Every structure is written in structure tokens, then in C-alpha cells.
Amino acid sequence: MNVRVEELSSIKKKLFVEVDADVVAAELDSAYKKIAKTANIKGFRKGKVPKSILQQQFGFKAQYDATGPLINNSLYKAMIDNNIEAVSQPEVVNTGTVEEGQSFTYEAEVEVRPEIVAKDYTGLELEKEKFVFDEGSVDYQLQHIAESRAQLEVTSRKLAREGDTVIIDFVGYVDGTAFENGSAEDYQLELGSSSFIPGFEDQVAGMKREQEKEISVAFPENYGAKDLAGKDAVFKVTLKEIKEKVTPKIDDDLAKEMEAETLEELKEKIKENTITQETRRVNDQLQENMMTALIEKNEFEVPEGMIQNQLHYLKDSFSQRLKAQGMTLEMLGMNDEAFANNYRPMAEMQVKGELLLDAIAKQEELDVxxxxxxxxxxxxxxxxxxxxxxxxxxxxxxxxxxxxxxxxLSEKVSKFIIDQAVVTEVEPKQPETEEAGEEAGNTEEKES
Structure with missing residues (x-):
């Protein structure tokens, strides 16, 4: 076998492979033997048809059947012999003809990891958020714990409002026709959860118990069901029940539910966990800042196959997290194409980061x-x-x-880079304050 390698770019090589004639002959012979076992030719028993007859009637099939094995059995050997490590499935771009007594040639393109010499990775100027513990966060988390243990109880209020959980029947129509999977009975919906089509929950808020109402909405352009994407819809809705959350008191009893003896002990546990989590978050952000700065100083091509592999990994991870919550990508109005468009920049950054850290590990002789x-x-x-x-x-x-x-190894290389960086502590970004007037929107109207 003869192999010639041409470098198309820093991330792609082309292999010109010539398989010896004797190997071709053996593969063709194998193909004819398989054909002979099933060939039904008048005057001959199966398996006893002369090769010359098979060549006349099944020559093209034998050539076709032999092509795949000839490529598969030689391509990976050609890559190994030439120290080529593919990062995606090789693509055969041109093939010759399989002929008895002749060698067989083909061409294949292979994506490879770029050979990177990392630069400017010492002395990076990085910002790190200064962590100052906020005592008020303990009270906030206590309230969150209490709310997470709230029970739904039927309310005597006549009107549904945001935060309520309502029981509804509904049927959805597009162009006057009910569409598939667009109806339900006794459907439980938390108003304000944004778990339904945009605009739907807002129009259920304000409905009375036993009220029937037609709600008009528009499916998002990127909605998972393509036959509904971007279309106007009308839902006929009946509100059957209104429930509200009743939150338990924040006291020692609540603390015991959280495996603490007293409320004060629970507060101390929350404080310790918060400090641990926030310290990790600040360090993760510093790590992200470091990777961004490192990538900006090192430009190089990334194999498309590596980006696609990382996208598949991100999608699988995200889908698993959604599944644990009883949700799917489609329920978020996102299909495979939309996910790829949204997360491709992240996937590319992660691949570049991995390649750079590997290169620095080799250059600095770092190991685990x-x-x-x-x-x-x-x-x-x-x-x-x-x-x-x-x-x-x-x-x-x-x-x-x-x-x-x-x-x-990635952690060790990252620490090596950060230890040699110029790190400046900065004040944490303050969240934008809400307009005081917005609170008026939460004021409950008096009901008769």
C-alpha cells in the first residue's frame, strides 16, 4: 500500500491511498464467493457457478461490494502508519474503480487536532470579583426554603392572579381547527411560571372560577413543532379551580425539617454553604475570565468535528437536566437547530480552551x-x-x-496560569434596582 499525505490546512489533511493489486484481487474473490452462495443461475447449483459467469453477470456488484472493505481495511492503517489522529469521521472524497489485476486508489480528507504553540499565557491581566458576605442573603434563603415547602390550598378569592396555581380545561385552535396535542382537562398551571406559550398565562390571570374565555396567542417562530411555529392560535379555556400557596412559618419547626436543631443552627448552615458556593462562583468566573483572555491572545482554527462533538455533549447534558425536571427542549420552544445556533459559540470556546490547556501542559511539562x-x-x-x-x-x-x-490536568494548568497572572479585585456588579412603582402592580384589588 502506498500513501501520500497532503496538508490542506492546520486542521485538515488529505490522504492519497493506493491499495496493492493482490489485495484488490483477494477482496474481489471474497465478494464473488459471497455472491455465488445466493446467485440463482439456470444450469448451475448455488455455490457452484464458475467465476467467469459471475463476472459477466455480477461484475459491477462485486466491484461495489469490494469497495467498502478495501477502504475500511486500508484507511485506518494509513492513518496509523502516518501518525494521523482523526478527530472526526474521515470523509472519502474520491474513489477509483475496483478492477481485477489493478491497484485501487482513493482519496480521503481527515480532520486533525491543530498543532498549537501557546503564547502570552503568563502575566495575563485578570479581574476577580471581591466577595463580601451579605447577611441579608440568609433571610432571603430562609424565605425561599419556606416557600419551597408551601402547600397549595383552594382559595376563596374569585379572581386568579400571578403566583396562583389554576386548574383549567383548554382546547387550542389554529385557523379554526383543533390541533394535535393542543387540548387537556384538569391541567394544573402556575401563573407566572412561563411554562406555557408566551401571553397565555397573562390572560388566564384575572379569570373567575368557572369562567370560560377565548385566549389569543402566537406560537414563537422557533417553536419545536414546525407546523405550529409562528402561527396565531386561539385557546378556549375554562377555569375550574384557583389554588394559592400557603407558606409555613420560619421557626424551629421549619429548621428541624431541614435537619437542624434550631433556627439559629439552620442560619449558620446556610451561611457556611453560601460562603462555599459564592467562593466557588467567584473562582469559576476568574477561570472563565482567564480562558477568555487566553483565547483572545491565541488565534487558531478549530476542527468542525470537535465543535460538533462538544455541541452534542452540551445538548445531551442540557436535555438530561431538563428531563429531571420533567421538561424537554421542545417545551422550551427549541429544536436541534435552535440549540446549535445558541450554543455553538460556547462549544467553540470550550474546544479552544481545551486545546490551549493541553498545549500549555506540554510546553510546561505539567502532568498529574x-x-x-x-x-x-x-x-x-x-x-x-x-x-x-x-x-x-x-x-x-x-x-x-x-x-x-x-x-x-486542566485544573493544574489553569492554576499555573492564574498564579502567574496579574489579578485585580473588583467590586461585585450591583443588580439593577427595580422601580418602586412596579410594586404597585402586585397590589391586590379589592373584590366584592
Missing amino acids: EDSEVEERIKSFADESNTPLEQVQKYFENPQAMNGLKGQL
């Missing part, structure tokens, strides 16, 4: 020690209350171990 791996595995066991032997068993899987070592 066995003791560091053992320490992290023990940490996993402690944090998850899982027997150490069970966690160790999991990481006997080569893929899991490689993933762990990759994560540890």
Missing part, C-alpha cells in the same frame, strides 16, 4: 501524579458518602480514569 488521582478519588468518596472501594472500582474503567486525569 498518581497521588493526586488517589486524593481526588478519596474526596469523591467522602463527599458522596460512598465506600472508597466502590469509587475506586468505578475508576478502573479506562474511560473514566482518562476523564479524571484530564480534569485534574
Whole structure:
């Protein structure tokens, strides 16, 4: 086999492969033998048809059947022999003809990791948010805990309002015709949750119990069901019940539900957790700032295959999180194309970051020690209350171990870069204050 490699770009190579004639002959012979087992030719028993007859009647099929194995059996050997590591499926762009007694040629394009020499990764100027603990956050989280344990109770109020959970029947129509999956009975909907089509919940608010109403909305242009995307719809809605949340008192009883003896102990736990989480958030933001600065100083091409692989990973992760909440991408009005458009910049940044950290690790001769791996595995066991032997068993899987070592190496390289950076602490960004007048919108109207 002869192979010639042409570099098309920093991320793509073309292989010109010539498979020897004797290999072609053997593959053709194998193809004819398979055809002979099933060929039904008058005057011959199956499996006993002479090759010359098969060549006359099935020559084209044999050539076709032999082409795939000839490429598959030679392409990956050609890449290995030439130290080419593909990051996506190779693409065969041109093939010759499979002929008895002749060599077979084809061309394939392969995406490869770019060979990067990272630069300007020391002395980066970075900003880090100054963390100052806000005592008021404890009260806020206590209120959130209480609200999360609120019970729904039927209210005597006549009108539904934002925050209520209503029980409704509805039927949806487009152009006067009820559409598929557009109706439900005894549907429970929290007003203000934005879980329905935009504009729907706003129009249910203000309805009375047992009231029937026609609600007009428009499906988003990027709605998951393409036959409904961008179309106007009318929903006939009947409001059957109004429920409101009744929040428990914030006291020692609530603390006991949270596995604390007293309210003061619960407050202290909340404070400790908040400090841990906020410290992690600040450090994560610093890490993100570092990666952004590093990428800006190092321009290079990224293989499309690596971006697509990362997009698939992001989509799978996001879909799993939604599934845990009983939701899907389609329920958010997002299809595969919309997800790819929204998250492609993130995927590209993550791939660039990974490639740069790998390059810096090689340039600085950074590596992960066995003791560091053992320490992290023990940490996993402690944090998850899982027997150490069970966690160790999991990481006997080569893929899991490689993933762990990759994560540890990325952390080590990131620390190396940040330790040599010029880090300036900055005040945290203040959230925009709401207009005082907006509170008026929450004032409950008197009802007769």
C-alpha cells in the first residue's frame, strides 16, 4: 500500500491511498464467493457457478461490494502508519474503480487536532470579583426554603392572579381547527411560571372560577413543532379551580425539617454553604475570565468535528437536566437547530480552551501524579458518602480514569496560569434596582 499525505490546512489533511493489486484481487474473490452462495443461475447449483459467469453477470456488484472493505481495511492503517489522529469521521472524497489485476486508489480528507504553540499565557491581566458576605442573603434563603415547602390550598378569592396555581380545561385552535396535542382537562398551571406559550398565562390571570374565555396567542417562530411555529392560535379555556400557596412559618419547626436543631443552627448552615458556593462562583468566573483572555491572545482554527462533538455533549447534558425536571427542549420552544445556533459559540470556546490547556501542559511539562488521582478519588468518596472501594472500582474503567486525569490536568494548568497572572479585585456588579412603582402592580384589588 502506498500513501501520500497532503496538508490542506492546520486542521485538515488529505490522504492519497493506493491499495496493492493482490489485495484488490483477494477482496474481489471474497465478494464473488459471497455472491455465488445466493446467485440463482439456470444450469448451475448455488455455490457452484464458475467465476467467469459471475463476472459477466455480477461484475459491477462485486466491484461495489469490494469497495467498502478495501477502504475500511486500508484507511485506518494509513492513518496509523502516518501518525494521523482523526478527530472526526474521515470523509472519502474520491474513489477509483475496483478492477481485477489493478491497484485501487482513493482519496480521503481527515480532520486533525491543530498543532498549537501557546503564547502570552503568563502575566495575563485578570479581574476577580471581591466577595463580601451579605447577611441579608440568609433571610432571603430562609424565605425561599419556606416557600419551597408551601402547600397549595383552594382559595376563596374569585379572581386568579400571578403566583396562583389554576386548574383549567383548554382546547387550542389554529385557523379554526383543533390541533394535535393542543387540548387537556384538569391541567394544573402556575401563573407566572412561563411554562406555557408566551401571553397565555397573562390572560388566564384575572379569570373567575368557572369562567370560560377565548385566549389569543402566537406560537414563537422557533417553536419545536414546525407546523405550529409562528402561527396565531386561539385557546378556549375554562377555569375550574384557583389554588394559592400557603407558606409555613420560619421557626424551629421549619429548621428541624431541614435537619437542624434550631433556627439559629439552620442560619449558620446556610451561611457556611453560601460562603462555599459564592467562593466557588467567584473562582469559576476568574477561570472563565482567564480562558477568555487566553483565547483572545491565541488565534487558531478549530476542527468542525470537535465543535460538533462538544455541541452534542452540551445538548445531551442540557436535555438530561431538563428531563429531571420533567421538561424537554421542545417545551422550551427549541429544536436541534435552535440549540446549535445558541450554543455553538460556547462549544467553540470550550474546544479552544481545551486545546490551549493541553498545549500549555506540554510546553510546561505539567502532568498529574498518581497521588493526586488517589486524593481526588478519596474526596469523591467522602463527599458522596460512598465506600472508597466502590469509587475506586468505578475508576478502573479506562474511560473514566482518562476523564479524571484530564480534569485534574486542566485544573493544574489553569492554576499555573492564574498564579502567574496579574489579578485585580473588583467590586461585585450591583443588580439593577427595580422601580418602586412596579410594586404597585402586585397590589391586590379589592373584590366584592
